[in-house]
Amino acid sequence: MGPVIDARQLSHEYPDGTTAIRNITLTIEEGERVAVIGANGSGKSTLQLALGGLIDTSTGTVEYFEETTDAEDVRDRLGVLLQDPDDYLFNTTVREDLEYGPAQLGMPRQAAARRIERLADRLGLSGLLDRAPFRLSGGEKQRAAVASVLTFDPDVLLLDEPLGAVDDRYRERILELMTAHEGTVVLFTPSPDLVPEVADRVILVGQNGSAVADGPVREILTDGSLLRDHGLRPPTTVQLFDGILDADEVPLTVSEARKYLSREMR
């Protein structure tokens, strides 16, 4: 197992002079579950575009699968989901959007059709396949966009806020799909609550666009002062048990908190 993404000294400045990311170096190993967290405007989305090879950064390089620095060479192995589903759904029907990636990337039609059917069923899109994407609700668009990135079964998923407008039922299903994904998952989110459900490792992007912390989920998410310094709060359960339990015992998720409480209340 080697690195699937090896980014060196990435910086990016937009034409209006805004520096979005600053000197970020990171390596993501095959099969890792990583969450990139940061406050609004910290540069998470720019970092995602840079790692996905969708912008030419001002400085730095990204190497994919120890093979190439050109993302187009490995486009079929990278699943990059953009933050706004309206940027992602540009075909005349949902079905065409789901077929777009597999067709462009040379996936056999039958295999794509089976995968699309399964994903559409899982994400409640079966009845929406012949609808125009721009006629869908926010949550439906989000689900269609998530399905679109999963249809061609990429090795690495780079997902920018994939649960934005999704209701609880489909939130769970998307999380299950992310967990079941056999490759690498990199989630970009401003919500620390979501992180323990998906990731083993956290990269914290500070408000100046640099990576200020990189480590195991528990180490980063239980460091309240670190998170607050960079515009975030620890997960709700961590806040709840702050000062009551040690950092290595604090439940990170609601299910962990339930287990802890039921044990203690017996």
Next chain:
Amino acid sequence: MTGVVGRSVEAITGALRSVFAAERIAASDGFLQRRDPRASLCAVAGLALAVMITRTLAVTLLLGAVTVALARLSKVPLRRLLARSAVVPLTSAFIVLPQAVLLPGDVLVEAFGIAVTDAGVSYVVLFTLRVGTGVALLSLIVVTTRFSSVIAAMKALRVPVALVWVIAVTYRYLFLFFDELQRLVLARNSRTAGRSTVRGGWRDVKRIAGTFLLRTIDRGERVGRGMRARGGARPPSPYDRTRTVDGCDYALVAFAAATVIGSWVIRWGL
């Protein structure tokens, strides 16, 4: 924004709706919908070529009747087809209207020293009908065949990749353009009270024009990234939606070919 801009955007939105309603027509079970897209494309292109070749009113009317028959067989509402196809021929008629008095011929009507000739009127009528029939044929293929099927058929027929690519991207960005305009106007409407005057409407146009351009460029870039993220940097490659080519497909293409030859013979002889 209730003035001229608001009404214009409503009209554009209406056009968008009709395009997506067309997707429903494409999904219905009609004559052209049952054809292999390659056969439909070849046949409609052939009929359009026959219209381009002809200079005879009777042949043009016959081809118009064929277009109407195809529309009826394909369950395309004639009113919708007419609405989609009317703008271009009416604009063309306006442009060639001076020919009614410029072309020499027998005088039909004379007023204020201007004579309308029979040759001039025939020219304007024929030109308008030819344009109208051609546009109606193209509309017919658009409303009866899914866009991705048209693109797949063009690829299968070995239309140059660059041309297929330009058509595919233009089609997508056209909707993007209107979609962005609609969002912008909705955002303004949500913070605007009362009815605006014509002058107010134009003032709104001035205000939103620059923002609209910037937002469209920005949205275009982001959609471009969305396309690249799923292999959009490669030539268009929709799944082939061809079916088994049957007797009706061959008959349709043969009919179109015969029409082209007939139109050629009537115009230039053997």
